[in-house]
Amino acid sequence: xxxxxxxxxxxxxxxxxxxxxxxxxxxMIGAFDQLGVSDFQLGRIKIPAGxxxxxxxxxxxxxxxxxxxxxxxxxxxxxxxxxWSSSMEEGGGGTPPSCSSKDGVFGFGVNTLDAAxxxxxxxxxxxxxAWNQFGSAGAGKACKDHSLxxxxxxxxxxxxxxxxxxxxxxxxxxYILKLIDAGKRAEGCVTRLSLKKAQSQSGIxxxxxxxxxxxxxxxxxxxxxxxVSKDFRDRISDFxxxxxxxxxx
Numbered sequence: 001x002x003x004x005x006x007x008x009x010x011x012x013x014x015x016x017x018x019x020x021x022x023x024x025x026x027x028m029i030g031a032f033d034q035l036g037v038s039d040f041q042l043g044r045i046k047i048p049a050g051x052x053x054x055x056x057x058x059x060x061x062x063x064x065x066x067x068x069x070x071x072x073x074x075x076x077x078x079x080x081x082x083x084w085s086s087s088m089e090e091g092g093g094g095t096p097p098s099c100s101s102k103d104g105v106f107g108f109g110v111n112t113l114d115a116a117x118x119x120x121x122x123x124x125x126x127x128x129x130a131w132n133q134f135g136s137a138g139a140g141k142a143c144k145d146h147s148l149x150x151x152x153x154x155x156x157x158x159x160x161x162x163x164x165x166x167x168x169x170x171x172x173x174x175y176i177l178k179l180i181d182a183g184k185r186a187e188g189c190v191t192r193l194s195l196k197k198a199q200s201q202s203g204i205x206x207x208x209x210x211x212x213x214x215x216x217x218x219x220x221x222x223x224x225x226x227x228v229s230k231d232f233r234d235r236i237s238d239f240x241x242x243x244x245x246x247x248x249x
Contacts, residue, residue: 014190015154016072018228019221024157025228031158032235042150043160045069047168051197051205057153057160068194070214071151072225073186074159075233076176079104080241083131083143085113099143101126102238107143139201140166147172148241150232151191159232163241167198168209175211182213187229188222190214 018024045057057064081104082097099109099121107124111131126132129143136142147164149172164172179186194210217225 017157018152019224045162053195074150077148080146171209187225189216
């Protein structure tokens with residue numbers, strides 16, 4: 001019984017403003033409805049390159065470094081795909097993809113290398129696209145699979161966004177399946193985001209996402225998070241992680 005009590009985060013004492021503060025849900029949804037999700041500046045957190053083992057988080061005080069992040073998962077948007085016609089070395093890094101998909105079925109963009117600079121984007125079936133086939137980039141795919149993980153950090157009233165790359169998809173999926181098997185909802189518990197080192201077949205060291213259960217929310221806090229999650233998911237069906245303020249205006 002003592003262990004169960006220790007593993008329960010109570011409403012008003014969780015450390016997460018979205019469930020502790022009575023008006024946090026209303027204020028957050030109001031902000032999204034007024035500004036639009038695509039041009040709202042969500043805080044972005046990235047899996048570090050080169051096998052880094054710490055998260056860098058931007059705050060009012062500047063850049064904070066954390067070995068792990070304890071978060072409340074708000075929503076997961078899977079089946080995302082992105083393809084760049086130029087490699088990072090050729091100037092593709094930091095730019096929107098040439099073609100991308102929000103459902104893993106159809107992509108929208110210009111998915112050829114010989115297209116004119118002013119070529120109009122088209123709707124492309126992902127299963128038929130050459131860039132979505134293994135072998136189009138070495139042993140892998142040129143079109144990158146990823147998921148969008150939205151979550152609240154401790155003390156935050158607005159969600160952060162982590163783009164989960166293909167190398168971390170199994171970790172994310174495996175964790176969610178474990179929660180389901182244990183009768184838990186991702187929105188109803190505190191999840192720890194950590195990092196692990198991995199190495200590719202060619203010897204390149206990189207970081208992967210590691211997720212673990214920390215504690216359950218109490219019934220009241222869990223109900224609040226389920227409601228917040230539903231309201232948020234209703235607003236991100238057309239969310240574009242690569243959109244800028246200029247694109248949205």
